[in-house]
Amino acid sequence: MINQQKIYLFVLYFCGFLLLWEWLRPLTDITNTGQVHYFVIFIALSLIINVLPLYSSVRTGTKIVFILYFLYNMFAGEHSSFIAWSIYLIEDVIFNIGLLFSLDVVNITDLFRTVLFFILLWIMTYLLRYWLTVRKKIFVFYSMTVIYIAVIDTFTIYNAEWAIVRIVMIGFILLGILFFQRLLEKENIRNRYSLLAQWTVPLALMILISTFIGYVSPKAGPIWPDPVPFLKSNADNVMPRNNGGVSKIGYGSDDTNLGGPFIGDDSVVFEVWTQQGRTSGPAGHYWKVETKDTYTGKGWTTSVEAVPDLDVGVGTEFRLPFDIPIETERQRRAHFEMKLLYPHIIYPYGVMGVDGDISNVKMITALEKFIPFSAENEIVSPSEYAVSYETPQYSLQELRNTTSIFYSLPNGVNEELVNEFLEGYTQLPDTLPERVRDLALELTKDHHNWYDKAKAIEAYFKNGEFTYDQEKAAVPGKNQDYVDQFLFETQVGYCDNFSTSMVTLLRAVDIPARWVKGYTSGHLIDTVADSTLFEVTNNETHSWVEVFFPSQGWVPFEPTIGFTNFSSIVDENAVPEEPTEEEPVTQPTEPTTPEPTEPETPTETNNEPETEVKTSFWETMKTFFTKNWIVLVGCFIVLLLLGVWAYWKRSKWMPYILVRKYKRKHNSDTLVHAYGDLLKQLKRIGLEREIGQTLRDYSSNIDSYFHTDEMSKLTEQYERAIYRGDNSQDNWESTSELWENLIKRTTG
Template structure:
């Protein structure tokens, strides 16, 4: 194959496909110097494209491999050949290691050498498929499988890699198909035929990729099987240290946290309330290093209409009274309630059994048997905290906190890694009170590389601490990881905390038909959640939300004593939810009556683009597609413009411009003039093609005008008919 643009593109596409195999290696393995391996592939492709003799290709590649090995593994300079003897002895030793099947005994130097040889073979095979067989589908297909498997089972994200591979793969397969057709039909290609083939190929690939990117993406119909496979592998490889894949939802056993779970949109209940609430089920107070267990059990019973003595809010905290109705879809015999619960109203005469350690409230009938009601109404208080009050606690004052209470809620395992306390101290080193320390730890999880995931979540091994593994090794997890880590970090600082289980507020459904001030929310198993409560002697238990991407509805007034509000803090007032979630509509709360300013105009434009970018992109693609189609068919409509343009002209000098326009149109039609062809020869060729003498006659008059710069008066009127006839013949 000649060294032309087409063959260069094939080499380039082959290099890009090979590059996709190397991109994940640096991210997923301990392999360094990936750039040198990429340069080796590029060098191998270049010497092959330039048709360097095979002996020189071999010398160049071996020199590059040895140079790279010297740079990677040896201290001596490249031209100090003593290192070569060490390398060759190492190769001989490793061959004996291979024979004995001791794969782990291979040295790093030999592994690097083998990797270069593997790349050498891959480059040769790709070039053989491209240039000799003119087929690449198998390698293209294997590349897609390779990156999709890595995307599924590892941390490597192949979203852009798949797009790149599809573009390159389709382009190279289209080119190879074109070359196979030419070879099969024994047709000589020229630039016109090549352009005619390649333009639709490029347009098809571009449209396919753009439509694929902007099209709406639907969620998976079936549950992700990967968590099952990972959990089965973890469980099989380390029996007893973890658990299998879980299904999201409320469960009582939290002694072994970790591992993936699959989603479940089964409805748990509907709530009718003035706002979204976090709904509690129970709390846990004893951290084991693997999960949470209650430190004991002390149940007692109260009447269904009695005051419920849990989550007591001190009288000094400002509160407002609210009610919420819950309509249950699952047969749970425990109460689901918001913080600040006061009383519960049932349609029947039920009793409540309260475990004061876990603050779990069970519902019993008159015979003390568990019962699952269909609905109930909860009366509760919504606190509004003041930051100035929360900041009053700096140390555990024995006069305010009972010592047994403090020990219970600051308990930690004896073998807790020291670096957990060290990182907690480094995060809060500039804070002087419990509240600011808690906020600093809470903010820590929104940065520092933490990722929320429900699938790629590790299970701590026998010697691993659940929090230590999350903070320093994986940094990937869901609410249990985030909440447990915050609780343990604060406990290491002597601040009492507890772990809370329940549900987030759910999704807005509609406004209540019975009370216009209330909305109805749907809570499913996917809303199962855990968070942290921190104890302040003068404020009681205050919830915190460390999980990345989640926000609770706790109201804290950051106004200082002098009435000012620090710029660094923000309030979180409790407001009724609108027709749709406030969190999804934050950009629409701007003032409508703004004065005309450049920044205001830019803000409006930016908002419009953010809200309509898909429509704009789709319109742009449509317009560009129509423009491309119009351009592609210009040979059919441009002649009519030329006919209209020159029909109105009467000067004889117009023959010069008209003749050049005719040459361009004939070129578009496919009758291009060769560079060394005279006008007379070209005119005879056109006349032979159209079986006429019009082109020769028109050429005679054009040459007369070209060489004498003048024509007999009225020449253009006679020549225009010849010119128009030829133009019309090119309209196919």
């Protein structure tokens, strides 16, 4: 029987270990946690130590040794000596305890976080042992595991498809074994471990077969609408966008992994005074920051072979490469007052110079991005600066005459360099699905010049098949192309989806194009004479498209639903194709992708017309949760901890609840129920009635423990009410004081 008992315990602990392991599996996908195998090994060793017949002090010491050994392997670094590293560990722990007392949890070191995580796993293994061998109930931990994995699968890139299958199988096996064991103990059946072994095998087979049948069987589609996008839209940015989390609006420079929902942020980035011109209304500016040229299938990077940076200086006139406006108005200035400081210059189209409290400005040619420097040649984040510019106007005839890269180029141009330029800006990944190229050919087959082809692609996104939505934007799978997913599967997204897709389609028909990031015009705040003040927030972060025309330079296009192409295109025959002036509007805005190291990422606003509608209950709730999620989560955690603590200490306060419950009850069955609650309370404090023990023997043990005879008297009245049919109402009136005294004694 001893061998059967050991086998039974091994099965229980092994299943418990597998269940606890599922908590660690997502860490490598959703966090920066490394070397997870140390944590898995520690869990296994802790469970083994808990089974061995060792003194508690030996168990504790052994676990501490394992933790120190694992920490040394993970964080020793330059501390080759274990003694030197131990001193460093003690100093680090003391330092971080000080941070905890000052509530500065942000600056806690990775070493101390790992120490706390090992302690947490230690506690979890102890609780697992308690649930498996003492309480013989695992449902609470099993339910928590299912909820945890479901939430991780819903809101991150972790794919829990097989994790759920494993959890269901392991959990049902544990629940079945523990239930059968409790049943055998309750009935006081001999050879229980032999019966358990006979029960376990068919139980495991039944669960495996039913799980397999359920997995391979056809499933019905969902009946209710998916609530996940709504929940995601009210979450904060807890991880980079490429992990499938909800991104927060703002400017970031890492665009390697696009996709996923975002939430708005009306924090003001800058205010800008600009002059109105004859042909450009106050909404006629997009504010550029940088461009990118290499599409990877997931996002954007910059080509390695970059042109040397250009020193544009401060206060000197210059023109960007290929920035060739045909006609210009008088030179104008835009004065920027930054509210959020960034180490780059924001500028309009037609920029000609930069002035401000900076010593030098360089342009990173590969990004067409301006970087300000101080006198010490250090990158700075200026709070104020001015930009001079001339709004470019593009010739419609020249645009429509362009059919190749060599149109309107000077004689004697180096064809090799031109072809190299064309190859760079028509680059597409080898993994791009062929149907994307087929779509580009289909859209442009009836057009013969670059401009009309670009307009046809631009118009395609506004044909009613695509939807602008900030909450339902998908994250491409591991082997899925970002553009292909948007064009053929979801057709739901925001500016990053539309602009990246247009650039890709243009390049598929050999038209040079690039991806641009910056801000839309913003909100008009004030007007003084011919100058207007715009306020630009994080909500105005945006991405759009530029197409290269040899005689015109880089010309902007706007494929995103709800946005208007702001470029000024002039028809020399006085038949304008596009209006040269836009009425002042407040345009919707959107994000670009975030830097993984920054807490914010760009986004945009909804494309629906801004109409005054009554705020719905759900919109109010969404706004409330968005603004107060930290407080709400904190309150939930505090209440959860208080609930756990209250449940853990229920033996201390439950008697007072029971006393109040039975204080005014005088029913015929009051004594029976009160006696049953007393037995439960005695069990909570460790005075459990043994299997097969009579009530009188049990009462004698209780009286010996409390040094009284009240339990025996109460039991005598209880047995009379049960077996002799005495009036239990009268019995309760005479014995309620005995019961109350006894149950109060259990509080200690």
